[in-house]
Amino acid sequence: xxxxxxxNSLLLSKIATNEKHGENSPYFNGWKAYxxxxxxxxxxxxxxxxxxxxxxxxxxxxxxEWIRKNPKASFCTAEGVEKFRSVANxxxxxxxxxxxxxxxxxxxxxxxGRVTFDPDRVVMSGGATGANELVMFCLADPGDAxxxxxxYYPAYYRDxxxxxxxxxxxxxxxxxxxxxxxxxxVEAAYEKAKNNNIKVKGLIITNPSNPLGTTLDKDTLESLVxxxxxKNIHLVCDEIYAATVFSSPKYTCITQVIQDMDCNPxxxxxxxxxxxxxxFPGLRVGIVYSYNDDVVNxxxxxxxxxxxxxxxxxxxxxxxxxxxxxxxxxxxSSKRLAKRHRVFTKGLEEVxxxxxxxxAGLFCWMDLRRLLKDQTLDGEMVLWRVIVNEVxxxxxxxxxxxxxEPGWFRVCFANMDDDTVEVALKRIRALVGQEKKAQEQxxxxxxxxxxxxxxxLSFSSSxxxxxQEGVSVKSPHMMSPHSPMPHTPFVRAIT
Amino acid sequence: MGFTLSNQQQLLSKMATGNGHGENSPYFDGWKAYxxxxxxxxxxxxxxxxxxxxxxxxxxxxIQEWVLNNPEASICxxxxxxxFKDIAIxxxxxxxxxxxxxxxxxxxxxxGNRVTFDADRIVMSGGATGAHETIAFCLADPGDAxxxxxxYYPGFDRDxxxxxxxxxxxxxxxxxxxxxxxxxxLEAAYEKAQKANIRVKGLLITNPSNPLGTVLDRDTLRSLVxxxxxKKIHLVCDEIYAATVFSQPSFISIAEIIEEDIECNRxxxxxxxxxxxxxxFPGFRVGIVYSYNDDVVNxxxxxxxxxxxxxxxxxxxxxxxxxxxxxxxFIAQSAKRLKxxxxxxxMELAQVGTSCLKSxGGLFVWMDLRRLLKEQTFEAxxxxWHTIIHEVxxxxxxxxxxxxxEPGWFRVCFANMDDKTMEIAxxxxxxxxxxxxxxxxxxxxxxxxxxxxxLSFQSRxxxDIMMSPCMMSPHSPIPQSPLxxxx
Numbered sequence: 001x002x003x004x005x006x007x008n009s010l011l012l013s014k015i016a017t018n019e020k021h022g023e024n025s026p027y028f029n030g031w032k033a034y035x036x037x038x039x040x041x042x043x044x045x046x047x048x049x050x051x052x053x054x055x056x057x058x059x060x061x062x063x064x065e066w067i068r069k070n071p072k073a074s075f076c077t078a079e080g081v082e083k084f085r086s087v088a089n090x091x092x093x094x095x096x097x098x099x100x101x102x103x104x105x106x107x108x109x110x111x112x113g114r115v116t117f118d119p120d121r122v123v124m125s126g127g128a129t130g131a132n133e134l135v136m137f138c139l140a141d142p143g144d145a146x147x148x149x150x151x152y153y154p155a156y157y158r159d160x161x162x163x164x165x166x167x168x169x170x171x172x173x174x175x176x177x178x179x180x181x182x183x184x185x186v187e188a189a190y191e192k193a194k195n196n197n198i199k200v201k202g203l204i205i206t207n208p209s210n211p212l213g214t215t216l217d218k219d220t221l222e223s224l225v226x227x228x229x230x231k232n233i234h235l236v237c238d239e240i241y242a243a244t245v246f247s248s249p250k251y252t253c254i255t256q257v258i259q260d261m262d263c264n265p266x267x268x269x270x271x272x273x274x275x276x277x278x279x280f281p282g283l284r285v286g287i288v289y290s291y292n293d294d295v296v297n298x299x300x301x302x303x304x305x306x307x308x309x310x311x312x313x314x315x316x317x318x319x320x321x322x323x324x325x326x327x328x329x330x331x332x333s334s335k336r337l338a339k340r341h342r343v344f345t346k347g348l349e350e351v352x353x354x355x356x357x358x359x360a361g362l363f364c365w366m367d368l369r370r371l372l373k374d375q376t377l378d379g380e381m382v383l384w385r386v387i388v389n390e391v392x393x394x395x396x397x398x399x400x401x402x403x404x405e406p407g408w409f410r411v412c413f414a415n416m417d418d419d420t421v422e423v424a425l426k427r428i429r430a431l432v433g434q435e436k437k438a439q440e441q442x443x444x445x446x447x448x449x450x451x452x453x454x455x456x457l458s459f460s461s462s463x464x465x466x467x468q469e470g471v472s473v474k475s476p477h478m479m480s481p482h483s484p485m486p487h488t489p490f491v492r493a494i495t
Numbered sequence: 496m497g498f499t500l501s502n503q504q505q506l507l508s509k510m511a512t513g514n515g516h517g518e519n520s521p522y523f524d525g526w527k528a529y530x531x532x533x534x535x536x537x538x539x540x541x542x543x544x545x546x547x548x549x550x551x552x553x554x555x556x557x558i559q560e561w562v563l564n565n566p567e568a569s570i571c572x573x574x575x576x577x578x579f580k581d582i583a584i585x586x587x588x589x590x591x592x593x594x595x596x597x598x599x600x601x602x603x604x605x606x607g608n609r610v611t612f613d614a615d616r617i618v619m620s621g622g623a624t625g626a627h628e629t630i631a632f633c634l635a636d637p638g639d640a641x642x643x644x645x646x647y648y649p650g651f652d653r654d655x656x657x658x659x660x661x662x663x664x665x666x667x668x669x670x671x672x673x674x675x676x677x678x679x680x681l682e683a684a685y686e687k688a689q690k691a692n693i694r695v696k697g698l699l700i701t702n703p704s705n706p707l708g709t710v711l712d713r714d715t716l717r718s719l720v721x722x723x724x725x726k727k728i729h730l731v732c733d734e735i736y737a738a739t740v741f742s743q744p745s746f747i748s749i750a751e752i753i754e755e756d757i758e759c760n761r762x763x764x765x766x767x768x769x770x771x772x773x774x775x776f777p778g779f780r781v782g783i784v785y786s787y788n789d790d791v792v793n794x795x796x797x798x799x800x801x802x803x804x805x806x807x808x809x810x811x812x813x814x815x816x817x818x819x820x821x822x823x824x825f826i827a828q829s830a831k832r833l834k835x836x837x838x839x840x841x842m843e844l845a846q847v848g849t850s851c852l853k854s855x856g857g858l859f860v861w862m863d864l865r866r867l868l869k870e871q872t873f874e875a876x877x878x879x880w881h882t883i884i885h886e887v888x889x890x891x892x893x894x895x896x897x898x899x900x901e902p903g904w905f906r907v908c909f910a911n912m913d914d915k916t917m918e919i920a921x922x923x924x925x926x927x928x929x930x931x932x933x934x935x936x937x938x939x940x941x942x943x944x945x946x947x948x949x950l951s952f953q954s955r956x957x958x959d960i961m962m963s964p965c966m967m968s969p970h971s972p973i974p975q976s977p978l979x980x981x982x
Binding site: 071266294305 | 506507508509510511512516518550552555558559562563566568569570571572573575576577579580582583584585586621622624625628632633634635636639653657658727729762763771775776777778779780788790791794797798800801802803804805806807808
């Protein structure tokens with residue numbers, strides 16, 4: 001932030017001048033490396049491969065095919081233009097009924113049709129980012145807290161707490177039990193908060209999990225529902241990755257669980273979005289779905305601050321009410337994610353890199369603890385810099401997800417084509433092979449010199465070891481920021 | 496709101512259980528009348544005509560024609576679908592550069608190219624609704640205040656204050672000088688706040704004005720800039736109606752004033768904009784924060800994550816507003832049609848002795864019905880309003896919903912209907928005014944307050960009415976409060 005004058009900062013609010021947007025963090029530097037040197041198969045094959053962005057790019061062909069076949073879905077075609085005026089003029093915060101119905105149907109199908117959703121409970125928001133913030137504004141006062149199992153999505157810090165004043169109380173999970181959330185851990189975190197006079201208003205879970213890629217089993221979910229019910233606190237379930245489940249165990253969503261339990265529905269809320277399941281983060285389709293009527297009503301009033309563009313509502317109402325398309329998309333997407341996951345994890349196994357067994361998400365939770373010189377946060381950062389600067393992969397260190405165990409890295413694999421995956425795997429193989437040398441290099445160069453303002457990272461000749469040989473690749477679409485301005489990860493929701 | 500258990504109340508935040516959303520107000524009832532009996536030229540010719548919604552439907556023909564001739568502007572046409580993926584995955588909060596450039600271009604042309612706008616200062620938001628909230632979050636802490644000249648857009652209370660905790664302090668304006676904003680009134684409001692230990696962080700003006708439809712003259716604008724500069728407080732200029740100015744005097748943007756020879760700390764100047772009124776695209780949620788303060792740009796940009804413009808829409812708008820031929824034609828035609836509509840309306844009203852504040856912009860007129868009030872009170876205004884809704888069958892907005900200090904004024908929108916409907920509306924007004932040469936007395940029987948509407952009107956104290964913001968409208972068949980759609 002430009003510190004043009006401390007005088008200037010007096011002009012602004014506390015919210016504007018605190019750091020709770022979360023962007024002034026060391027991870028900024030890793031992103032800069034990518035920004036300065038983005039991979040391109042032909043134009044820049046030595047560049048940094050983006051593996052820090054949880055995007056789903058595997059099934060756009062199906063979407064494009066549908067669009068070509070359904071010109072009426074757009075009000076810009078001859079077939080659809082008669083709707084232009086009424087759509088452009090429509091600003092009712094209830095949203096188009098057809099849109100809400102289509103979303104409810106899609107949500108149901110993404111859960112295998114095992115549950116149904118009521119379109120009248122579908123409330124719009126500015127992406128999941130807006131949805132999470134909106135739910136906090138409805139449920140918590142400034143200073144109140146929500147429990148969140150770690151590791152968790154880094155931007156929760158901003159989304160849940162920046163403008164709302166809500167605090168995050170982590171429930172730390174670790175690999176001793178595969179990062180499961182235990183009732184004991186949740187109770188302990190709750191009690192600790194209480195002893196510190198912090199008022200806990202609820203628990204947030206992300207299921208399927210980011211960054212773990214795992215789904216919660218029914219027992220765990222039931223015990224969490226029992227817990228929040230006993231304490232009379234809320235349960236917010238971020239189900240943004242619901243349709244990225246690609247293998248067993250089958251996904252159990254919160255709706256399924258509460259159907260069979262004695263639970264106060266006023267405590268149960270779902271946050272959803274089309275950013276991950278469909279790969280549409282740009283369209284800003286955030287959904288708040290609450291079983292609490294008052295939250296639906298108030299949330300709807302608040303949605304005025306982040307409604308979905310009526311143009312987008314109109315198109316998606318068409319697309320997502322085409323049940324044949326939706327079923328085909330969900331099945332194909334799942335299949336392709338499964339395959340991509342298999343290819344990637346096989347590549348890791350081949351070089352003895354372990355990872356958390358997972359069945360969902362757009363990423364892999366990679367275990368690089370044995371490559372750390374020190375089992376500390378600093379040790380993790382050293383290794384991370386090597387991976388970004390020498391191996392040239394932008395991955396996300398576990399500490400950015402507030403993971404309490406150093407050495408874990410989230411690696412995204414659904415935002416690139418098959419050939420780029422191969423390049424990435426080659427580089428990972430090289431990383432492991434050269435780990436000793438890489439660490440020595442990193443130690444020598446790990447002073448702050450690397451992080452100078454002009455960011456011309458200096459690489460030793462050892463980087464030549466990581467060059468690819470004669471890999472002919474088709475042109476993938478590389479996710480690179482379109483803006484020439486250097487960004488932090490938050491410029492795009494970093495998951 | 497349906498609280499059956501006090502238990503339930505404690506579950507939610509204070510914000511959720513308060514009235515900051517502004518929708519629990521008596522004006523709700525007027526909208527119900529429209530909802531249950533909406534006018535349709537053939538299907539329901541005796542229904543209530545909607546004149547409470549400031550929407551611009553005058554130039555959709557131009558847009559539709561352009562859209563058909565420019566298929567690549569859409570990611571859903573055969574010509575544009577190859578861009579679908581790139582657009583759908585783009586979530587950078589800077590926005591598409593071409594979008595920012597196009598908006599900056601449009602804003603400049605709307606101001607006759609007298610000023611240019613820097614695309615790098617264009618920050619997105621969830622409509623002007625989101626823009627105002629973002630600005631308040633950036634500039635003020637809970638409990639701080641903004642001065643706002645009355646009458647003002649009812650949604651400001653919610654937009655600037657609901658989730659931010661910011662308060663609005665009215666700056667007195669009245670018809671004695673055509674509702675001009677005077678230095679004296681500003682000083683008085685500022686002093687009053689100081690005495691009450693309220694920290695004033697800025698002044699919010701809407702220029703062109705809603706609901707007045709007038710533009711601020713150069714001297715007034717300069718005096719506002721001088722005032723805020725002296726007090727070291729912000730000036731937020733909502734220029735959402737910039738392109739609706741259809742006749743002299745010219746619209747002068749704050750962007751022009753600060754380029755003049757005037758002492759001004761630019762870190763205090765911010766513009767809120769949107770395409771909802773000028774282009775008639777409220778559904779697209781294209782809100783813009785444009786600040787001359789770099790830190791505000793940076794902070795607002797981070798906050799824009801909570802309300803970015805859909806990239807599908809960014810892409811369409813980028814194409815549309817970078818087509819200078821369309822832009823120039825649209826601006827000219829829109830002004831021409833608004834002028835014709837305005838002239839027809841005001842002339843017809845004048846012929847039956849009903850005057851409107853002289854105005855040259857906006858999508859409405861500020862109608863003076865003071866002579867029809869039995870007493871110059873807000874209660875009498877409400878009685879008159881209910882008569883207009885239930886007997887004349889026009890949904891207009893009473894001045895008190897805009898915090899107008901003088902009873903008897905009504906905002907009447909005219910740009911959201913076709914010519915035929917407008918003629919019908921005019922004839923209803925003519926008949927009404929002709930009938931009621933006497934001021935309207937309150938009725939003894941309560942036939943307006945029938946069971947369907949479930950209204951229970953006790954006589955309202957003036958401060959109840961003054962504190963209730965909001966007058967906005969629904970299109971949805973679900974009975975709603977006015978705030979469902981921003982006016």
